[in-house]
Amino acid sequence: MASSGSMTHNEKRGSAWREAQLGLFTGSIYGATHTITGHPLDTIKSKMQIQTGYNHSSAWEVAKRMYKTEGLISFYRGCIPPLWGSMVYRGIMISSYEYAFTWLEKHTEESSIVKQDVFLGIRPMVPMASVFSAVVRGCLESPIEYAKVMGQTGQKWQFKDIYRGFPFQIVRTTALLIPIFTSLDVARRKTTWLSTLPGNFAVTALSSAFAFVFCWPLETLKNLAQSGTPHANATFSERLAYLGGPLGLYRGMGPGVLAGAIRNGCGMMSMVYAQTWATQLGLR
Incomplete structure (x- = not known):
């Protein structure tokens, strides 16, 4: 058996508040990575799902067209908001998970179920800590x-619309975090797979890929709602018609799942290293 720790690390746990503080730090590193x-x-995924002229092309065709028309910079269009934002909300995501998990543990x-x-x-x-984390x-x-999403598809965003698609966001995030966090917790406690950084990458990448496949229709609907496609107050049937039917809910899944696997695997490696570093510095 590997550990009795949580999905995020094997280190000896401090108080709920201390783990929340460390989670904010290590989660921000996870978010940047x-x-x-x-x-x-x-x-590429967002263009396939939303942008007219790209939404009936393969991922490879979209990538070639982006490079030909806009160059390498096109692949990082819209990157600034999610870069700083990911550091903030993934830091808070891990912090809130660590707080809820440690509070329940202590x-x-x-003998409690x-x-x-x-x-x-x-x-x-x-899953209880995961739901709390997903809502936060x-x-x-x-x-x-x-x-x-607006930046990736060449549209201007407006402050009054920043919570457009919020219900889809909450449901999608909850459906995503529960399978990832539970599988990592089981792997950390029941196996030795997470005893190395490559092992952390592999297990996190695979669990993320599974979770993304499971909740991909919610990801597509979230992006359509946030971008106001086909229009701001579209019904589910109108969005489904825009996608060309039920199979359209899985548009962009290939690059999206691959991106999720790579980025979560790399993020977990950086976070595990940061958790160990925090212990070595005497922060817990």
């Missing part, structure tokens, strides 16, 4: 994601 490594593929009895393996090694405290993250992430 996440954006830098995955934004080019994320831009304020519930060992919250701490027991109830199905496939999953402890209820992990969603409140901060939604305006930044809106600005990013």
Whole structure:
């Protein structure tokens, strides 16, 4: 068995407040790494989902056209909002998860069902902390994601619309975090796969890929809602018609899933290193 720790690290845990503080620091490192490594593929995905002229092309065709017409800079268009934003909201995401998880760990009895393996090694405290983290993250992430999507597709964003698509954002983020966080928690406690940095990359990348495939229709609907496509008050049936039917909900999934796997795998490696560094500095 590897550890009794949480999905984020194997280090000895301090108080809920201290883990929240460290989570803010290590999560911001995760966030910066996440954006830098995955934004080019994320831009291709957004164009395939939203932008007229790109939405019936393959990922490779979109990439070639972007490079030919706008050069390398086009792959990082709209990068600034998610770069600083990712550092903030992923820092707060990890911080809120660490706070909720540590609070549950220290304020519930060992015999409580919250701490027991109830199905496939999953402890209820992990999805509970994940939901709390998803809601906190969603409140901060939604305006930044809106600005990013508008920038990626060459549109101007407006302050009054920063929470456009907010319900889709919350549902999508919750559906994304629960399978990722629970699988990492099980792997960290039940196996030795996360004892190395490459192992952290592989497990996080695979769990992220699975989670993205599972919730991809929500990702597509979120992007359409945030960009006001086909129009700001479109119904579900109108968005489905714009996509060309149910299969259109999976448009852009290839580059999107690959981007999610790479960026989350790299982000986890950087965060695990930062968690170890924090312990070595005597911060916990």
